[in-house]
Every structure is written in structure tokens, then in C-alpha cells.
Amino acid sequence: MKQTRTLATMLAISFGIASNAPVQAATTITIATVNNSDMIVMEKLSSQFEKENPDIKLHWVTLEENVLRQRVTTDVATHAGQLDLVTVGVYEVPIWGKLGWLSPFTDIPASYQVDDLLKPIRNALTVDGHLDALPFYGESTFTIYRTDLFKAKNLVMPANPTWTQIADFAAKLNDSSQGVYGICLRGKPGWGENMGTIGDLANSFGGRYFDMNWNAQLESAPWKQAVNFYVKLLKDSGPPGVVSNGYNETLALFASGKCAMWVDATVSASFLGNPTQSKVVGKVGYVAAPYETSAVGSHYLWAWTLAVPKTSRKAEAAKRFALWATSPAYIALVAKTSGWGAVPPGTRTSTYANPDYLKAAPYAPIVLQAMQTADPRHPVDQPVPYVGISYVGIPEWQDIGTNIGQQIAAAVSGQESVDNALKQAQQDTTRAMTQGGYLK
Amino acid sequence: MAFGSEAQVGHGGKTGGHGAAQARLMLSPTVIVLLIWMIVPLVLTLWFSFQRYNLLRPAGGFVGFDNYAYLLEGHDLWRSIWNTVLLVGGVLIATITFGTLSAVLLNQPLIGRGILRLLYIAPFFVMPTVGALIWKNLLLNPVTGLFAWFAHLLRVTPIDWFSNVPLLAIGIIVAWQWIPFATLILLTALQSLDQDQMEAAHMDGAGPIARFRYIMLPHLARPISIVVMIETIFLLSVFAEILVTTSGGPGIATTNLPFLVYKTALLRYDIGGASAGGIIAVVLANIVAFFLVRSVATSMER
Numbered sequence: 103m104k105q106t107r108t109l110a111t112m113l114a115i116s117f118g119i120a121s122n123a124p125v126q127a128a129t130t131i132t133i134a135t136v137n138n139s140d141m142i143v144m145e146k147l148s149s150q151f152e153k154e155n156p157d158i159k160l161h162w163v164t165l166e167e168n169v170l171r172q173r174v175t176t177d178v179a180t181h182a183g184q185l186d187l188v189t190v191g192v193y194e195v196p197i198w199g200k201l202g203w204l205s206p207f208t209d210i211p212a213s214y215q216v217d218d219l220l221k222p223i224r225n226a227l228t229v230d231g232h233l234d235a236l237p238f239y240g241e242s243t244f245t246i247y248r249t250d251l252f253k254a255k256n257l258v259m260p261a262n263p264t265w266t267q268i269a270d271f272a273a274k275l276n277d278s279s280q281g282v283y284g285i286c287l288r289g290k291p292g293w294g295e296n297m298g299t300i301g302d303l304a305n306s307f308g309g310r311y312f313d314m315n316w317n318a319q320l321e322s323a324p325w326k327q328a329v330n331f332y333v334k335l336l337k338d339s340g341p342p343g344v345v346s347n348g349y350n351e352t353l354a355l356f357a358s359g360k361c362a363m364w365v366d367a368t369v370s371a372s373f374l375g376n377p378t379q380s381k382v383v384g385k386v387g388y389v390a391a392p393y394e395t396s397a398v399g400s401h402y403l404w405a406w407t408l409a410v411p412k413t414s415r416k417a418e419a420a421k422r423f424a425l426w427a428t429s430p431a432y433i434a435l436v437a438k439t440s441g442w443g444a445v446p447p448g449t450r451t452s453t454y455a456n457p458d459y460l461k462a463a464p465y466a467p468i469v470l471q472a473m474q475t476a477d478p479r480h481p482v483d484q485p486v487p488y489v490g491i492s493y494v495g496i497p498e499w500q501d502i503g504t505n506i507g508q509q510i511a512a513a514v515s516g517q518e519s520v521d522n523a524l525k526q527a528q529q530d531t532t533r534a535m536t537q538g539g540y541l542k
Numbered sequence: 543m544a545f546g547s548e549a550q551v552g553h554g555g556k557t558g559g560h561g562a563a564q565a566r567l568m569l570s571p572t573v574i575v576l577l578i579w580m581i582v583p584l585v586l587t588l589w590f591s592f593q594r595y596n597l598l599r600p601a602g603g604f605v606g607f608d609n610y611a612y613l614l615e616g617h618d619l620w621r622s623i624w625n626t627v628l629l630v631g632g633v634l635i636a637t638i639t640f641g642t643l644s645a646v647l648l649n650q651p652l653i654g655r656g657i658l659r660l661l662y663i664a665p666f667f668v669m670p671t672v673g674a675l676i677w678k679n680l681l682l683n684p685v686t687g688l689f690a691w692f693a694h695l696l697r698v699t700p701i702d703w704f705s706n707v708p709l710l711a712i713g714i715i716v717a718w719q720w721i722p723f724a725t726l727i728l729l730t731a732l733q734s735l736d737q738d739q740m741e742a743a744h745m746d747g748a749g750p751i752a753r754f755r756y757i758m759l760p761h762l763a764r765p766i767s768i769v770v771m772i773e774t775i776f777l778l779s780v781f782a783e784i785l786v787t788t789s790g791g792p793g794i795a796t797t798n799l800p801f802l803v804y805k806t807a808l809l810r811y812d813i814g815g816a817s818a819g820g821i822i823a824v825v826l827a828n829i830v831a832f833f834l835v836r837s838v839a840t841s842m843e844r
Contacts, residue, residue: 179597342684497598501810512793515705
């Protein structure tokens, strides 16, 4: 593949990554990771690993999620081989594993307690019987609400709310004169942004992305109901400018006390419970994610994982670090240095059985319940040819999902009618699937 | 770009031909290096644009004009070309208008003129991403932004800029960055304006509007055409402001050509498609450049 080599070189130059190969006894491994708080903690604590393993030096490349994804994908796909350990999501692992781009973890030591990993996560990362990546933290979604506002209006949040109930609460709690909105949801276009919310919503209305022959289903009745519901809910009780709000912006809105409810990632809880970052500490309650006609696929399953590209020439050292950073010992180390509230959640059964963790994170049982009932192989009531909740495990999905997200954002902002937006999304998706060779 | 200088060679009369050949020989190393610098990436891009080359689907090969067909069939290419035209045109009109007015203002003998000029130029030195983020979060945000706060004072509903008028919002941000540039160029031009002429006009009873219309504006024609040319080159490739504010949305309301190419290359990992988009962009930019250079050349000859 000569053209690949050329492109790789060009990309390498354009990204300005110096290949660091100093002549020394220690092996330097380059780790690409995302700038989430849990990863920042990992980077801080990694000096401990370097102490224990003097023959390995770590070089960190920390990037924002979308940039990281582009950087890692181009590096791995063009076989540039500049990264020895990459942070990838559950979306990428099976796809890349099938392409043979990842180096499987085969000799996992007993101290790692591989059976302690949560089943759904472990299944999602297993390709051809081998773990192709190790989970650093996992998440699902749940309903986050302000207990004080509910009390003031004499409302009671059920343990398993429906979307209709949520819309009803949102209308009652919406008080824009006070700058409090009934509900905040992600609206920023992107397959990992608004589609993370809309995909779950559509699933719980009984809508799937594709039928068994890969025909897009975006104009089906459940999708129309779901998107109409989403658009109306945000128009009636959502904050203005919602199409600019991704996960982080919505988190900031909720943490500054501007939202009565929010349905989003379970990792938000540790942030909202931290007094230095949140104004609503002690006023937040958590229940299961809302559903409408079915609870199947009403909450997604996601994990950030560490994987070693096949192109890495230092695979052994990289694997050693990955095993260390995802081990029970690492979780204990974080607990010791920054408290149990800060440990990476959603990867191990033992974390959820630990009384100290349950004390620091009273919402943990709801998270565990959500994670164990999310099955990416069965994302919706109807049969589907794909794996993934709120995403579709095919290479084309990043483009297709982002485009659907863009069309729905246009409907939310009133640039398009819901029907037109879905029609456009259906057309574009069909076009992309035809080009990808799924449709004749 | 054609070698527009050819026409002027040979004005020197009899010895012109000989001198010109020698001059070309002298110039050749530079020209050849520049050509290679330009041609190699262009040829590579052309080559890729005829390949099925998606990073996530290792199998590839020659596909003829498929990549171009795919782009031309889609609705987003035409919309993005139109968005590019709107953005470039709108920002040009805004920067020329406000640039001229600010230049005239800063040309007056004011107290603290030096500091005022410095403040005026400042936005030009703010990085595009930073400028866009400041606008997005501190000014235009419909909940926490400064404009929303003003709207609340006036008891009106704040405008949700990036949802309702996304392209205008991007245009405002870009114009804010480019007005200083226009001001700077036009101000220097104004300072070379012949004051005797202005005073004579004043004596003859021409009012300030008339003086502006009949003396200043004709004097500014040439620098304005320079501003138009330079700004167009930069505005055709506006990208950062779009990436950090709307990501080309809602829908494709703010997707311009460079953003479309970016989406194809880095969301679809479709190198073939992105190269085809790049080639289309190059062709369009050359058409624009052709007309621009000609119009500037005619204004120079006047």
C-alpha cells in the first residue's frame, strides 16, 4: 500500500508528531487519551507505574474527544504506528478488531481478575474470543433531577418514569422567568452528542435505525413520534440555544442550577456531587432512564477502553500499562489518593460490592442496574442487523449518525419541519448505505 | 494562475526580447521550485480523487468519476457552495462598509487616537478559534451571554443566534475579525490623501458628505479592491469559526466548502471523496481568483 504510506507520512507531518525514539534502555510508549477527568487522574497517577516499571517511560497525548478519534483512527488506519496505546470507545473496538487492527490481550495475569469485569462491557470488547481492549470506565444513562424543585411543586419522581411523565413534569417545572428550564437534553449535532440521547429515545418508542436488510427506518412511525416528541419537549420546556449544547454544555447548565431534569450519562453523578464544580450538591436525585413503549434500549452502554494497535512496535510495554490502569489495584490506588467518589466507575462488579464505594456513591445501584440491562446486541424490541445502543456498529456510522443529528438539530431550531428533516436524513442515510455496499 | 506579467515584457523596445529571455532564465529556479511546491500535492489530490479510498475499508481501487458523482448528486455540495458565497459576500460588504467608516473616524484628530487605533486593531490578532469561542459563550449564548442579558433588561426574548440565524452569527464573528484589517489598509490610504484638495473643496462649499463621496471614495477605490482580493482569499477558507460554534449545522445551514471537505475526510474517513471535494474547491477558487485579478487589474489601470 504505497499510497497509504505516503498519506501516513503526510498526516504525520501535518500533525507534527515527533517520533520519539531516544537511544536509551527504557522503552517510551506513546499513549493517546481523551481529556476527561478520569483520564487526567490516570495521567497523574501513572508516575506510580513508572516507579514500579523503571524500564518503561510514558509519553501522553491528551486530546478532546472528537480530535482524539480522528487522530487515532488516521494513525491506526494508515498504519503510521506512532501510537502504542490508544483510548477508544466500545463503538470502535469490534470494528477495528474485525479488521485485525488491534493486538488482543491473551496472557492476562490472575491478579487482574478478568471475571470481575461487568458482563455487558466484557462482551462488547471481546472479538473472536479474545479481549481486544480493556475497559477504563463504563457508563450508561439515567434520569437526573432536582429533588428540591420537585418538593417545592409537590411532585414525586417514579423509579421508572415514562417519557410522557417526564414531559409532564418538565412543563410544570419550567420557569424561564427564574432561569430554570424544565428539562435539559443534548442538542448539539453529532453521533456521540445529540444522537446519544435521541437514539435511546427512539429505541424506547420502538424505533430502530435499520431493518434486517439495512433499509433505513428514519421515516417509520416510531421515529416520527420520537423526534416530534423530542422537538416539542425542548421547545416547550427546554433551554434556548439547545442545538449548541453537547454533553459538557448541558452538564454546565445543570451544575449551575438552570435545569430541573436531565437525562444523560451516569458518570455525571460524580461531577454533580463535587462542591468545587457544582452548585446543586445535595439537591440531586437519580432514577432509571425514561422509556415509552419499551425499556429495551432506553439507555445506552458506553465505555472508554485502552487498546494496543497492531502497528505498535512496543506492544508488550503498552499492554503492561493497560493492564495496570484497568486493574483492581488501580481502583484501590485512586480510592487511596482521591477518595472512593473519584474511582473510575462501570467496569468491575467488585467496585459495586464495595461498601466504601456505595457510601461515596449512593446512586451506584441504579448505575449498575442500567449497565446490566443494556445489551448492545439487542438495542430495540424489533430485530436489527447491527450491534450498539444509540449507535450502529459499522464504519459508516460516524458520518451517518452525525448527519442524522444535524438534520434533527435543524428541526429543533425550526429551520426544517420534523417530517422534512427525517426525509432528508432517510435519503442521505440510504445514499451512504448504498455507497458502502449494504444496499444494491 | 497564469503569468499575468507576460504582457508587460517587451515594453522596453528593441532589446526587450533578449532581456526577457535572460530574465526568464534567471527566474527559472524560483519558478520551478514553486511549481513543484504546488503541483505535487495537487497531482496527489487528483490521483486520490479517482480512487475508492476509505480508511475504514482497506479494499480500494480506481473508480473513475464515482467520487465526483457522489458529491454532485448530494444536496450538501450545492448548499455548501451557496453558503460559501453568502459568507464571503456578506462579510466583504460588512468589512468594507464598517472599515471605511472606521477609517474615516480614526483619521480625525481625536484625543487618545493612538490608543483607540490599537484597540480597533486588536480583534485581528485574536486567534479565530479563541474569537469564536468568546463570541459563542460570552456574547451570543442565549442563556448566559451578554446580548441575552441586554435582552432581559429590555424585556424582549433573547435571539438564539446559532439556531435561528446561524450563518449570520458566523458572519458577524468573521466580520468582527476582518473589519480591523480593512480599517488598517483604508486608514493608511486616507493618510496619503492630499489635504489641499480637501481644503479647496471645503472653500468651494462642498459639505462633508459631498467631500466623502467625491474625493475620499474615489481615492479609496484602489485600496478597497486590494482589501476585497486579499479578504476573499482568506474568507473562502473560513473553518475554525464554524467548527467551534455550529459544526456546520443546524442541518447544513453553516457548512461551507472547506467544512464539507473536512467532514468527508475526517468523519467519513473517505480520502477519495474529500480529494474530489478539494479539487472542486480548487476549481471554484480559481474561477473566483480569475475574475478578482481582472477586476483589480482594471481598477489599477484607472
